[in-house]
Amino acid sequence: MNAPRVSRPREPGLFARAPALERYRVAAGGLTLVALQPGDSLQVIDLEGRQPCQLLAMDRLGRSALAAWALSGSTACGFIGARLAGPTLQSRRIGDALIRRAIDPQHLPSAASLWDEDSPADFSRRFVAGDELLVIVAAPAGPTAVDRQYRPSELRLWVTRANPSPVLLPALPEPLGELLDEFTIGAGTAHSYTVGKGRYVQVLDVAGRQCSDFVALDRRALDRGLELDLDQTVTRTLNGSAYPAPGLFSKFFDRQMQPMLEVVRDTVGRHDSFALACAARYYESHGYFGHDNCSDNLSQVLSPHGVKARNGWPAINFFFNTGIDAHQQMTLDEPWSRPGDYVLLRAMTDLQCASTSCPDDIDPANGWNPSDIHVRIYSEKERFSIAMSTRTTADADPILTRESAFHSRTRALTGNFVDYRNWWLPLRYDGYGAIEEYLGCRERVAVMDLTALRKFEIIGPDAEALLQYCLTRDVRRLAVGQVVYSAMCHEHGGMLDDGTLLRLGPDNFRWICGEDYAGAWLREQAHKLGMKVWVKSASEQIHNLAVQGPMSRELLKQMVWTAPDQPKLESLGWFRFLVGRLDGHDGCPLMISRTGYTGELGYEVWCQPEDAGQVWDRIWALGQPLGLVPLGLEALDMLRIEAGLIFAGYEFSDQTDPFEAGIGFSVTLKSKTDDFIGREALLRRSAHPAHKLVGLQLSGNEGVHHGDPVYRGRAQVGVITSACRSPLLASNIALCRVDVTCADVGTVLEIGKVDGLQKRISATVTAAIFYDPDKSRVRS
Numbered sequence: 001m002n003a004p005r006v007s008r009p010r011e012p013g014l015f016a017r018a019p020a021l022e023r024y025r026v027a028a029g030g031l032t033l034v035a036l037q038p039g040d041s042l043q044v045i046d047l048e049g050r051q052p053c054q055l056l057a058m059d060r061l062g063r064s065a066l067a068a069w070a071l072s073g074s075t076a077c078g079f080i081g082a083r084l085a086g087p088t089l090q091s092r093r094i095g096d097a098l099i100r101r102a103i104d105p106q107h108l109p110s111a112a113s114l115w116d117e118d119s120p121a122d123f124s125r126r127f128v129a130g131d132e133l134l135v136i137v138a139a140p141a142g143p144t145a146v147d148r149q150y151r152p153s154e155l156r157l158w159v160t161r162a163n164p165s166p167v168l169l170p171a172l173p174e175p176l177g178e179l180l181d182e183f184t185i186g187a188g189t190a191h192s193y194t195v196g197k198g199r200y201v202q203v204l205d206v207a208g209r210q211c212s213d214f215v216a217l218d219r220r221a222l223d224r225g226l227e228l229d230l231d232q233t234v235t236r237t238l239n240g241s242a243y244p245a246p247g248l249f250s251k252f253f254d255r256q257m258q259p260m261l262e263v264v265r266d267t268v269g270r271h272d273s274f275a276l277a278c279a280a281r282y283y284e285s286h287g288y289f290g291h292d293n294c295s296d297n298l299s300q301v302l303s304p305h306g307v308k309a310r311n312g313w314p315a316i317n318f319f320f321n322t323g324i325d326a327h328q329q330m331t332l333d334e335p336w337s338r339p340g341d342y343v344l345l346r347a348m349t350d351l352q353c354a355s356t357s358c359p360d361d362i363d364p365a366n367g368w369n370p371s372d373i374h375v376r377i378y379s380e381k382e383r384f385s386i387a388m389s390t391r392t393t394a395d396a397d398p399i400l401t402r403e404s405a406f407h408s409r410t411r412a413l414t415g416n417f418v419d420y421r422n423w424w425l426p427l428r429y430d431g432y433g434a435i436e437e438y439l440g441c442r443e444r445v446a447v448m449d450l451t452a453l454r455k456f457e458i459i460g461p462d463a464e465a466l467l468q469y470c471l472t473r474d475v476r477r478l479a480v481g482q483v484v485y486s487a488m489c490h491e492h493g494g495m496l497d498d499g500t501l502l503r504l505g506p507d508n509f510r511w512i513c514g515e516d517y518a519g520a521w522l523r524e525q526a527h528k529l530g531m532k533v534w535v536k537s538a539s540e541q542i543h544n545l546a547v548q549g550p551m552s553r554e555l556l557k558q559m560v561w562t563a564p565d566q567p568k569l570e571s572l573g574w575f576r577f578l579v580g581r582l583d584g585h586d587g588c589p590l591m592i593s594r595t596g597y598t599g600e601l602g603y604e605v606w607c608q609p610e611d612a613g614q615v616w617d618r619i620w621a622l623g624q625p626l627g628l629v630p631l632g633l634e635a636l637d638m639l640r641i642e643a644g645l646i647f648a649g650y651e652f653s654d655q656t657d658p659f660e661a662g663i664g665f666s667v668t669l670k671s672k673t674d675d676f677i678g679r680e681a682l683l684r685r686s687a688h689p690a691h692k693l694v695g696l697q698l699s700g701n702e703g704v705h706h707g708d709p710v711y712r713g714r715a716q717v718g719v720i721t722s723a724c725r726s727p728l729l730a731s732n733i734a735l736c737r738v739d740v741t742c743a744d745v746g747t748v749l750e751i752g753k754v755d756g757l758q759k760r761i762s763a764t765v766t767a768a769i770f771y772d773p774d775k776s777r778v779r780s
Contacts, residue, residue, distance in 0.1 A: 029141035039162025073110025188359030198380030209367030405612030440629030493681030548602030599643025644769035662693030
């Protein structure tokens with residue numbers, strides 16, 4: 001007889017279903033305080049390796065409890081005390097927590113060091129509390145020079161409770177600022193509350209995977225007997241996204257087109273803002289008569305404010321994981337939200353709000369188990385950064401959108417920023433615009449903040465062997481001071497990422513790419529192979545500018561000093577780098593690489609964040625006589641498409657191999673005799689290619705877009721990957737992934753618009769590089 005089939009999906013990161021387990025993050029250069037009860041265990045993990053760790057354990061009277069764990073305090077471990085004496089919000093919160101327990105944060109016992117500085121990745125130590133303890137764990141960090149490869153990194157704490165609460169209520173995260181009010185909405189209920197203009201509303205998912213419908217009405221209009229609430233159709237239209245899609249808009253409007261709410265932060269990114277809150281009819285249609293529902297709950301809590309009941313409330317359903325499929329049908333699955341995830345909104349007028357904790361327990365909408373929602377109200381005097389969040393892996397902590405160290409300079413030139421790979425970067429600049437920025441780069445010189453590039457230090461005796469196995473290039477041929485462009489592939493040949501590799505020494509490399517996961521993936525491969533190598537994240541400690549254009553060498557040679565053992569800026573070869581200083585031997589350290597993403601002569605300038613302001617100011621001052629312009633992402637897109645340079649998610653993905661992406665030159669199948677990940681698949685794919693990246697020269701002046709289908713006759717034979725109007729060529733151009741039978745130069749194809757049949761735009765196949773195909777300018 002067959003055993004019953006059981007559902008056991010893999011759900012990494014869903015810690016709400018492990019009630020005894022809690023996890024905490026210790027940021028690089030930060031502290032984390034945890035309280036332990038007798039029998040609780042604490043595991044401290046060095047995620048990337050080579051990260052010092054200091055630990056302080058105290059009993060309820062503030063006395064050292066290190067001896068019980070066979071540790072001894074040392075005056076050399078002074079990072080915790082120094083950090084608590086600082087002015088940061090984190091140190092103030094930990095200090096306040098200690099004071100509440102009658103412990104003086106300025107007179108703590110000594111901490112202990114848990115391991116030496118050569119700890120491998122994922123090295124850990126585990127301790128069990130015999131008594132009630134307070135533990136502070138620190139990840140010490142200090143300044144790191146741009147030409148050095150020590151990089152501080154975060155630690156992970158796992159706390160396993162000996163006596164977990166029978167009711168799973170994960171601890172709420174710390175408030176973001178000073179609270180005016182907060183309350184918990186029990187599962188299956190709703191709550192009404194007022195929010196004054198300028199104040200902030202934070203809606204938190206307490207246990208994870210729980211939906212919360214949110215409605216807001218204009219209070220001043222209510223006083224006049226007029227119900228003006230959020231209107232999804234107006235909101236979608238004014239945001240230029242009338243087609244429904246999951247997620248949130250930057251602003252929400254009422255039906256009179258007046259702004260009501262601004263979204264300030266979102267740690268999830270997946271919500272329903274186009275459907276009704278659940279209503280009685282939904283449950284009745286499934287046979288659940290009299291089931292609690294959000295619409296009736298909203299009507300009940302809003303009725304005391306003179307709001308008429310509605311059978312179905314249009315609402316923003318935070319955390320509800322719905323979508324519209326290709327057949328215009330609504331789909332749903334369990335939410336993406338984790339314990340503590342939240343949305344932060346700012347009221348743009350006086351509002352009467354109501355929030356629910358959805359009672360839906362008949363489908364995956366709330367993970368089949370409705371739980372609580374928590375709401376916090378903050379003062380209009382608070383200032384919160386605008387941010388989204390991403391996770392490097394499914395079980396990683398969310399990282400909010402950051403500002404680079406150049407942000408103070410770029411912000412003075414524009415307010416038009418976009419979230420580019422979790423960093424705020426300018427889209428275009430006031431007083432310039434995309435065309436002027438483009439022309440400035442093609443004709444003179446341009447400067448651009450490219451800090452969003454990810455940087456990883458790969459060091460150790462097996463560094464070369466790891467990279468030889470993980471990259472498509474022959475890393476053994478790379479000399480110290482040289483840079484090489486390479487692909488990074490999965491076993492099946494699809495691309496994980498592309499990037500540039502710098503060799504800083506015999507066993508020292510720096511990988512520059514766009515994908516955060518690349519670092520975790522490299523560590524996974526090193527672990528599988530048992531290699532002695534460290535992969536350290538360096539994105540936070542290295543910020544960079546691109547200086548591109550025919551006058552870029554003239555500009556930079558005025559400000560870069562190099563020692564006798566380094567090449568001069570003027571003689572730096574293509575795909576080479578140097579280590580120098582700003583202006584003189586006492587200036588701040590710099591690295592300059594002769595690389596870029598524009599198809600022009602150009603360089604990238606790498607520096608420490610604390611030096612970013614003076615580096616930008618010097619470039620800006622020296623560039624004015626040369627006609628320097630700031631360069632935004634909109635102009636960069638035109639430049640890179642003309643140069644045939646590829647972009648993740650457009651020209652390549654994990655379904656696209658390097659040959660299909662147009663960078664087959666980066667796969668050295670003949671000269672590289674060592675095995676590497678994806679080699680067998682790439683041999684097969686190169687012998688039997690199915691698609692090729694080509695250029696398209698469009699007829700007429702109508703444009704096309706990423707994702708548009710490309711046809712020969714009735715059959716679709718390709719797809720547009722990127723497109724723009726080229727100022728240089730005075731025509732619309734596109735990059736296209738097309739069937740190899742249609743890839744010959746001169747082939748006439750058509751791009752389908754409307755439904756692909758009713759409107760066609762003729763185009764002619766060209767080489768994928770429209771501008772300077774022999775690279776004479778970039779090599780000059």
